[in-house]
Amino acid sequence: MNSGIELSAEEISSFKEQGFLRLDQFLAPDEVAWVRGVYDRLFAERVGWNRGDQFDLAGTDEPGAQARLPQLMNPAAYAPELTQAEFRQRALSLAHQLLGADAEPGDEHAILKPAENGVETPWHQDQAYWD
Numbered sequence: 001m002n003s004g005i006e007l008s009a010e011e012i013s014s015f016k017e018q019g020f021l022r023l024d025q026f027l028a029p030d031e032v033a034w035v036r037g038v039y040d041r042l043f044a045e046r047v048g049w050n051r052g053d054q055f056d057l058a059g060t061d062e063p064g065a066q067a068r069l070p071q072l073m074n075p076a077a078y079a080p081e082l083t084q085a086e087f088r089q090r091a092l093s094l095a096h097q098l099l100g101a102d103a104e105p106g107d108e109h110a111i112l113k114p115a116e117n118g119v120e121t122p123w124h125q126d127q128a129y130w131d
Helices: 009-018 029-044 080-084 086-099
Strands: 054-056 070-073 109-111
Touching: 009 086, 029 070, 029 080, 029 086, 029 109, 080 086
Parallel strands: none
Antiparallel strands: 054 070, 070 109
8 A cells, every 4th residue: 555545536525525534444454563563562561651641531540550541642752653654644645635735743642442441432522622
C-alpha cells in the first residue's frame, strides 16, 4: 500500500455531506502489526504516567492497578518512530484532501480498549476537550 490515497470527487462530496468517510483499508496488515506492537509497549510500560500523560479514563488510576480504559496523550513523545510512520503521511494526505491544504496534525492521543477487562468509552464530545 502506498502512502497516498487519492479520494474521488464522490468520496470528498460524501464526506462533506455526511461528515464521515469509510475506507476499505487504511493500513496494510504488516503496518497494523507494527503499530500495535508500539502501542502495546507504551501502554504496558505505562509511559508518561508520572507526568500525567497516561491515565485511566474509567478507573482509579492507582499504581500497580490494571487500567480499565487507559489513555495516552501525545504517544509520539514516547515513541518518536511514530512520527515517521507511513500511516501518518497517509492520514495527512487525507486531511489535506478533505479539509484543505492548511490542515495540520494537532494533539494526538491513544485509547486502549482492553478485551475482557475493559469498559465502554463514556459518552462525550471531543470538541469539548480540543480547540
